[in-house]
Amino acid sequence: MPTLREETLLLDHLRRRGLRATPERRALLRAIFAQHRHIDAEEILAAARAGGHKISRATVYRNLDLLVECGLVARVTLPGGRAVYEHLHPGLAHDHLSCRQCGRMVEFVSPGISALLVEICRAHDFDLATPQLQISGLCRACATAGQGRRAHG
Amino acid sequence: MPTLREETLLLDHLRRRGLRATPERRALLRAIFAQHRHIDAEEILAAARAGGHKISRATVYRNLDLLVECGLVARVTLPGGRAVYEHLHPGLAHDHLSCRQCGRMVEFVSPGISALLVEICRAHDFDLATPQLQISGLCRACATAGQGRRAHG
DNA sequence: CTGGTTGCAAATACTTTGCAAGATG
DNA sequence: CATCTTGCAAAGTATTTGCAACCAG
Numbered sequence: 093m094p095t096l097r098e099e100t101l102l103l104d105h106l107r108r109r110g111l112r113a114t115p116e117r118r119a120l121l122r123a124i125f126a127q128h129r130h131i132d133a134e135e136i137l138a139a140a141r142a143g144g145h146k147i148s149r150a151t152v153y154r155n156l157d158l159l160v161e162c163g164l165v166a167r168v169t170l171p172g173g174r175a176v177y178e179h180l181h182p183g184l185a186h187d188h189l190s191c192r193q194c195g196r197m198v199e200f201v202s203p204g205i206s207a208l209l210v211e212i213c214r215a216h217d218f219d220l221a222t223p224q225l226q227i228s229g230l231c232r233a234c235a236t237a238g239q240g241r242r243a244h245g
Numbered sequence: 246m247p248t249l250r251e252e253t254l255l256l257d258h259l260r261r262r263g264l265r266a267t268p269e270r271r272a273l274l275r276a277i278f279a280q281h282r283h284i285d286a287e288e289i290l291a292a293a294r295a296g297g298h299k300i301s302r303a304t305v306y307r308n309l310d311l312l313v314e315c316g317l318v319a320r321v322t323l324p325g326g327r328a329v330y331e332h333l334h335p336g337l338a339h340d341h342l343s344c345r346q347c348g349r350m351v352e353f354v355s356p357g358i359s360a361l362l363v364e365i366c367r368a369h370d371f372d373l374a375t376p377q378l379q380i381s382g383l384c385r386a387c388a389t390a391g392q393g394r395r396a397h398g
Numbered sequence: 399c400t401g402g403t404t405g406c407a408a409a410t411a412c413t414t415t416g417c418a419a420g421a422t423g
Numbered sequence: 424c425a426t427c428t429t430g431c432a433a434a435g436t437a438t439t440t441g442c443a444a445c446c447a448g
Binding site (some may be wrong): 160169171173175189191192198200202204205208209212213215216217218219220224225226227228229230231232234235 | 313320322324326328342344345351353355357358361362365366368369370371372373377378379380381382383384385387388
């Protein structure tokens, strides 16, 4: 298995911060980059283990933040509140539009919005290093079905 | 205590869907509209009880979705994953920019982004009735402090 | 009266944490 | 060898659900 370019970035990040390069951290990174969709913590754990690594749930949670901080991974919160992760590729940013009813998610790119975001972030003194824009709406299917709904039980 | 305009909207919504107007639902609505900041489920429960209403935690959770669906209330997910709610006023939409590190949140209005969002939603067949845009970034303070960080324990 | 709704408490889901053993630089 | 990390399991925190009693239409 060749060394991913991202793995080098992670190692650099760890070294800069005086943290250690453990096999668990590499396994975690690889598990996320092996998947090309949004996966949650539990799926990441399963993927890492399926890859032949011995790793615990606690270690997954403890290191996900680390990967997000170094910009290799993004944490996306679905409308319902569920947290999922995806790998990032510098220069290929995209944003998310998701349905708050059924959870269906669409990825899109909008240079116009990105430009305006730069303005807004500057105005409010926010760092845009890893901007993340999440829009929640209602997809057509749910908007239509939503007319007649029943109570909870 | 006068009847809120929003209460009428809620009652209409309930009638249209064949749901019932219970004192708990009204109390919940009033509790949220009495606060002019973002509050979580627990605070809403406390506010409703402080208002002299007997209401349970389960009822709060069961009905928050209802209020969000009828467009009177918005659910905002903070970067850390915490869910807070705020009352909405038609025509006075605003969006959220929050720091994924310290949670500091800034509200802003951007006609330009709103216009582009309309385009994007149309293109992806999403309903913009209650658009909600959430941007997560890193505020200057956290970006600066973030340079030297230590490990977890 | 009929069936949506509530309260309670138990259950569930997700994430964090204390601690001793085990790595890494 | 210092101390950063891990695994395990227990502890949190947030939210949901089963069920019987209750109440709105």
